[in-house]
Amino acid sequence: MQKGLILRSTGSWYDVRNPDGHIFQGRLKGKFKLKGLKVTNPIAVGDIVLFEVEDKTENTAIISDIVSRKNYIIRQSVHKTAHGHILAANLDQAVLLATLAMPRTSLGFIDRFLVSAESFRIPTTIVFNKADILNDEGLEYQQEVIQLYERVGYDCLVTSATEGEGVDEFRELLHQKVTLLAGHSGVGKSSLVNAIAPDLNLRTNEVSSFANKGVHTTTFAEMFELAPDTYIIDTPGIKELGLMDTSKTEIGHYFPEMRDRMNQCRFNNCLHFNEPGCAIKEAVESEDIAESRYMSYLSMLEGGDNRR
Ligand SMILES: Nc1nc2c(ncn2[C@@H]2O[C@H](COP(=O)(O)OP(=O)(O)OP(=O)(O)O)[C@@H](O)[C@H]2O)c(=O)[nH]1
Numbered sequence: 001m002q003k004g005l006i007l008r009s010t011g012s013w014y015d016v017r018n019p020d021g022h023i024f025q026g027r028l029k030g031k032f033k034l035k036g037l038k039v040t041n042p043i044a045v046g047d048i049v050l051f052e053v054e055d056k057t058e059n060t061a062i063i064s065d066i067v068s069r070k071n072y073i074i075r076q077s078v079h080k081t082a083h084g085h086i087l088a089a090n091l092d093q094a095v096l097l098a099t100l101a102m103p104r105t106s107l108g109f110i111d112r113f114l115v116s117a118e119s120f121r122i123p124t125t126i127v128f129n130k131a132d133i134l135n136d137e138g139l140e141y142q143q144e145v146i147q148l149y150e151r152v153g154y155d156c157l158v159t160s161a162t163e164g165e166g167v168d169e170f171r172e173l174l175h176q177k178v179t180l181l182a183g184h185s186g187v188g189k190s191s192l193v194n195a196i197a198p199d200l201n202l203r204t205n206e207v208s209s210f211a212n213k214g215v216h217t218t219t220f221a222e223m224f225e226l227a228p229d230t231y232i233i234d235t236p237g238i239k240e241l242g243l244m245d246t247s248k249t250e251i252g253h254y255f256p257e258m259r260d261r262m263n264q265c266r267f268n269n270c271l272h273f274n275e276p277g278c279a280i281k282e283a284v285e286s287e288d289i290a291e292s293r294y295m296s297y298l299s300m301l302e303g304g305d306n307r308r
């Protein structure tokens with residue numbers, strides 16, 4: 001029996017890497033136990049599993065068990081009652097790559113991502129790429145956005161994959177961690193990764209063409225080793241990242257600046273919508289909570305659709 005790390009999954013086959021770096025094609029043992037979670041896939045990228053080599057020349061393996069997960073992210077099914085899909089497990093952090101031009105990442109998208117990551121308790125850094133194409137006005141706006149998120153408690157980094165700005169800091173950020181790398185198509189995920197690991201030749205076209213077509217087939221995340229003990233997870237369909245089982249009253253808990261103040265609301269079941277004595281609305285009025293963050297909160301509250 002050996003321990004291995006799942007690098008890739010197709011749904012029926014799994015690339016599992018042993019501590020020596022050898023990769024086997026694994027499949028699940030017949031009576032593999034699903035431990036209680038209601039999901040469509042029993043194991044995901046980032047999982048640590050126990051396996052036995054089946055055929056040395058064919059490089060095949062039988063996976064018999066899974067080591068308890070530190071955390072995981074799940075994509076909910078469109079039908080809330082149906083089972084979700086585990087995108088990745090055992091993450092140290094998420095990096096959300098955003099651009100304020102070409103293409104412009106909306107603050108609403110950033111907020112929804114941050115809320116999802118909070119719900120899975122995954123610390124997130126926001127990286128603003130393509131700094132080189134911003135004019136003075138753009139740079140000023142970028143500074144405002146960074147201040148907004150730093151005030152809430154998120155680390156931010158400015159990069160330019162083409163000019164090399166912030167690339168060393170980006171490398172440092174990923175060093176010896178398992179990182180979920182997210183962001184819209186075209187923000188420069190592969191460019192930035194290629195800047196720190198030129199030998200990797202990150203393939204993302206396949207993934208993005210899938211995403212662009214909005215195909216609803218199951219797509220699977222993939223894990224890449226950039227350097228020893230340094231991994232990134234590239235997940236298609238990140239827009240559909242779900243929330244941990246969340247009721248309306250819980251959404252506010254995933255906004256750190258709201259979480260810090262909500263025990264001051266008059267009603268303890270306050271939704272911070274139009275209730276009297278709401279500490280959150282007061283903080284928005286006094287600009288202690290950014291209006292854009294509150295708008296994102298309201299849209300998540302109203303939508304009741306946690307997947308967008
Ligand atoms: N000016 C400028 N262009 C950049 C920068 N980073 C990436 N680009 C360009 O933006 C385009 C998209 O970059 P990619 O690295 O393919 O973006 P991606 O996020 O991997 O996109 P998908 O593969 O679709 O997910 C390419 O033409 C890059 O050359 C940057 O920092 N500055």
Ligand SMILES: [Zn+2]
Pocket residue numbers: 262265266270271272273275277278279280281
């Ligand atoms: Zn309130």
